[in-house]
Amino acid sequence: xxxxxxxxxPVDLSALDPDSFATGTLPDSLAGIDIGIRPCRSNGxxxxxxxxxxxxxxxxxxxxxxxxxxxxxxVLHALSLFEDRHCRRSSPITxxxxxxxxxxxxxxxxxxxxxxLEIVAREFEGITSCRSTGYYAPLAMSLNSDKQQAFINDxxxxxxTTFQAIQQGSHPLFKVGISPVNVYAxxxxxxxxxxxxxxxxxxxxxxxxxxxxxxxxxxxxxGQKHVMRRFQTYFMNTPDIxxxxxxxxxxxxxxxxxxxxxxxxxxxxxxxxxxxxxxxRLLNHDNNIHPNLGVLLLLKxxxxxxxxxxxxxxxxxxxxAPTEDNYIYFMPRGNGLLxxxxxxxxEGTDEAENMKxxxxxxxxxxxxxxx
Ligand SMILES: Cc1cc2nc3c(=O)[nH]c(=O)nc-3n(C[C@H](O)[C@H](O)[C@H](O)COP(=O)(O)OP(=O)(O)OC[C@H]3O[C@@H](n4cnc5c(N)ncnc54)[C@H](O)[C@@H]3O)c2cc1C
Numbered sequence: 001x002x003x004x005x006x007x008x009x010p011v012d013l014s015a016l017d018p019d020s021f022a023t024g025t026l027p028d029s030l031a032g033i034d035i036g037i038r039p040c041r042s043n044g045x046x047x048x049x050x051x052x053x054x055x056x057x058x059x060x061x062x063x064x065x066x067x068x069x070x071x072x073x074x075v076l077h078a079l080s081l082f083e084d085r086h087c088r089r090s091s092p093i094t095x096x097x098x099x100x101x102x103x104x105x106x107x108x109x110x111x112x113x114x115x116x117l118e119i120v121a122r123e124f125e126g127i128t129s130c131r132s133t134g135y136y137a138p139l140a141m142s143l144n145s146d147k148q149q150a151f152i153n154d155x156x157x158x159x160x161t162t163f164q165a166i167q168q169g170s171h172p173l174f175k176v177g178i179s180p181v182n183v184y185a186x187x188x189x190x191x192x193x194x195x196x197x198x199x200x201x202x203x204x205x206x207x208x209x210x211x212x213x214x215x216x217x218x219x220x221x222x223g224q225k226h227v228m229r230r231f232q233t234y235f236m237n238t239p240d241i242x243x244x245x246x247x248x249x250x251x252x253x254x255x256x257x258x259x260x261x262x263x264x265x266x267x268x269x270x271x272x273x274x275x276x277x278x279x280x281r282l283l284n285h286d287n288n289i290h291p292n293l294g295v296l297l298l299l300k301x302x303x304x305x306x307x308x309x310x311x312x313x314x315x316x317x318x319x320x321a322p323t324e325d326n327y328i329y330f331m332p333r334g335n336g337l338l339x340x341x342x343x344x345x346x347e348g349t350d351e352a353e354n355m356k357x358x359x360x361x362x363x364x365x366x367x368x369x370x371x
Pocket of ligand 1 (some may be wrong): 064065069096276
């Protein structure tokens with residue numbers, strides 16, 4: 001039985017020709033193509049405290065496609081490992097990394113009274129945290145056991161309830177960037193069309209943090225309809241959140257230095273938070289960390305407010321090979337995002353392969369939205 005029938009404005013792809021890239025120029029209807037690298041780690045993220053000589057290293061990296069969804073919980077867990085050591089509040093502390101993990105770590109430390117803080121990062125702009133699409137759902141990680149999943153659920157639930165407080169306006173520090181959103185995901189196992197999809201939200205529904213999904217039909221008003229499950233979650237407007245974090249750091253005068261760190265021994269302070277994302281492969285000699293490629297199309301949809309929904313579904317288009325596991329992935333960030341790929345062990349350096357993905361994304365989305 002279908003419980004809803006909802007009209008949605010389709011993403012307008014009518015001006016996007018999948019073959020227009022052959023000349024190497026970007027079509028007018030696109031703002032850009034983004035190549036993002038998720039910092040995946042076999043066995044899940046490394047959140048641990050380790051003593052190495054004189055130094056205390058607190059690692060917090062390797063969150064794959066879920067770093068934003070696990071952000072507050074991961075940082076608070078890392079802080080609890082640190083505070084177990086009872087260090088003086090005046091101790092110098094270096095935070096390596098200016099992504100969501102590094103910035104949040106610095107702010108939480110400051111709020112707990114640590115004042116001798118410095119963020120050191122190779123880059124402050126254009127990093128993975130700025131490329132996230134903003135879907136609250138812990139996805140695209142390499143987890144191998146129920147124990148790891150239980151840990152991810154724990155830090156995810158902490159993050160989710162923090163976002164709840166932000167959205168309701170009751171968080172003491174953070175105020176922006178979190179809004180409720182409907183997510184449409186496929187059902188069933190068809191030879192063509194939407195397919196059964198794990199959304200990453202299932203543990204949140206089971207815990208009662210999110211309502212049960214409903215089954216119904218979405219209708220784009222152009223003859224294109226899909227039977228889908230409708231979940232609710234949060235959309236994280238990550239550029240707005242990064243801007244708020246930066247402004248809070250500025251207000252507190254937290255020092256920032258642009259520098260590549262090759263070895264922890266280059267850092268003078270004895271307490272180091274390692275939030276280096278994919279950089280931890282070299283910095284912490286961690287061979288478990290690997291890239292997972294997310295190719296994104298940055299759209300120029302004229303009225304993005306009409307598109308405040310997420311589509312996250314496995315999808316088999318008329319052109320897909322039966323074994324392909326492709327996604328329709330629309331996010332209302334900026335003026336709309338289409339993507340994304342989830343390709344493990346791929347750093348996005350093969351331009352021809354990236355363009356193949358772009359072409360596939362356009363073809364499949366045209367079929368899905370009927371535009
Ligand atoms: C296309 C795409 C879509 C995504 N969508 C979502 C989503 O919808 N929801 C979600 O929850 N997550 C999503 N993610 C994942 C999320 O963005 C990441 O998990 C998260 O941003 C990782 O944050 P981080 O702070 O650990 O790392 P980063 O943001 O990569 O920051 C690492 C920092 O460390 C610095 N650094 C690295 N090595 C060194 C070194 N040797 N010396 C000095 N500095 C160093 C870097 O310069 C950088 O400042 C997505 C990711 C991508 C690529």
